[in-house]
Amino acid sequence: MDSLMRDLITGIGGYDRCVTEFVRVSQTVLPTRVFYRLCPELHNRGLTPSGTPVFIQLLGSDPDLMAKNAAVAARLGAPGIDLNFGCPAKTVNKSQGGASLLKNPRLIYEVCAAVRAAVPTDIPVTAKIRLGFEDDQAFESVVWEIVRAGVTELTVHARTRRQGYKPPAHWHRLANVSQNIDIPLIANGEMWSPSDVSRCASISGCHDFMLARGALCRPDLGLATRALLDNRYYESMNWPQVTPLLSVFLNRNAACYDARYAINPLKQWLVYLSYYFPQAAALFAQVKRIKTVDEMNAALRMDAHKSYSAQPSAA
Numbered sequence: 001m002d003s004l005m006r007d008l009i010t011g012i013g014g015y016d017r018c019v020t021e022f023v024r025v026s027q028t029v030l031p032t033r034v035f036y037r038l039c040p041e042l043h044n045r046g047l048t049p050s051g052t053p054v055f056i057q058l059l060g061s062d063p064d065l066m067a068k069n070a071a072v073a074a075r076l077g078a079p080g081i082d083l084n085f086g087c088p089a090k091t092v093n094k095s096q097g098g099a100s101l102l103k104n105p106r107l108i109y110e111v112c113a114a115v116r117a118a119v120p121t122d123i124p125v126t127a128k129i130r131l132g133f134e135d136d137q138a139f140e141s142v143v144w145e146i147v148r149a150g151v152t153e154l155t156v157h158a159r160t161r162r163q164g165y166k167p168p169a170h171w172h173r174l175a176n177v178s179q180n181i182d183i184p185l186i187a188n189g190e191m192w193s194p195s196d197v198s199r200c201a202s203i204s205g206c207h208d209f210m211l212a213r214g215a216l217c218r219p220d221l222g223l224a225t226r227a228l229l230d231n232r233y234y235e236s237m238n239w240p241q242v243t244p245l246l247s248v249f250l251n252r253n254a255a256c257y258d259a260r261y262a263i264n265p266l267k268q269w270l271v272y273l274s275y276y277f278p279q280a281a282a283l284f285a286q287v288k289r290i291k292t293v294d295e296m297n298a299a300l301r302m303d304a305h306k307s308y309s310a311q312p313s314a315a
C-alpha cells in the first residue's frame, strides 16, 4: 500500500510497522527523490502521521548496489530497511530479483550481509521471503543464511513462488523454524480475519504476523486481531464508520496525484472492501464507470447518507 493508505490504516490502529512497496535496485544508486516518492513519511522521521514506523523495502540482487541504496535510505531517516526476496513477478524474477534469489541462498546471504554492514547498527535490517521458488526444499537453508547474515527479523509468505497466491498458505512449514531461530519470525499469507491469525499462531508457532490484503478488506483487522489474541471484546467497524474514510482517501489521492489517477485507487479499495462489506460491492457496482473526482464525491455522499439513514435509530 502507498503512504495515503498507510496513513488511514495506521490511524485506525493495531499495527506496529508498515513496509513500503519495493524500491527496485538494478543499476544505480537511486536519486533521493525515488525514496521520498515511495516513502513520503521520510519527511516525518519515517513515521506515519499516527507514529507507526515505515521500513523501506529494497529489491535487487547486487550486494554492493543494494548496500549503497540501503545506506541512502538510512541516511534519509528510514527507521528500518526490508529486503524483498519474495516478489513473484516474471519481469522482476527474470532480472534476478525477488523470489528468484531463493534459488541461490548464498547470494541472499551476500545481499543481507552487505546491507547489514552498510547500515548503522541501530537501524534494523529485515528480510521477506517465500518458502522457495519451485518447491520448499531449500527453505531452511535460506533461513539459515539470512540469520547468519545478521538480519534482525524475517517475514515468510508461507507459499512458494510457484504457488503464487493460490490458497492455502502453508503455515505449518514455519513451525520448525520458529522454534529454532533466535530472531523473530513473522508469518504472512491468507490471514483475512482475527481467527485466521489465531489459527496461524497455533500452527506456525509465530507470535508476529504480517497482514497485507486482509488489511485492505477490513481496515480494523489489526485492532480486531489484537483484541482476539488478548482475549478482549471488540466491536468491529461497520460500514457507516468506513464510508468517511472513502472520501478522505479519494480527496487525498486527488490532492497528491493527477485527477485522472485519483479515482482508480478508490475503486481498487472498494473491490478489496467488498470481501468483507457487502455494501462496498454495491457501491462499486454504482461507481465503477465514474471518471471524475466530483462525480465520485457526489456518489460517496449519497452512499454515506443512505447508510446513515439505514442505521437503527437510538430511540
Ligand SMILES: Cc1cc2nc3c(=O)[nH]c(=O)nc-3n(C[C@H](O)[C@H](O)[C@H](O)COP(=O)(O)O)c2cc1C
Binding pocket: 020, 021, 022, 057, 084, 086, 128, 157, 188, 189, 190, 191, 210, 211, 212, 213, 214
Ligand atoms: C498487488 C500486490 C502488491 C504487492 N506488493 C508487494 C511489495 O511491494 N512488497 C512485498 O513484500 N510484498 C508485496 N506483496 C505481497 C504481500 O506483501 C503479501 O506477502 C501477500 O499478499 C500475502 O499476504 P496476504 O495473504 O496477507 O495478502 C504484494 C501483494 C499484492 C497482492
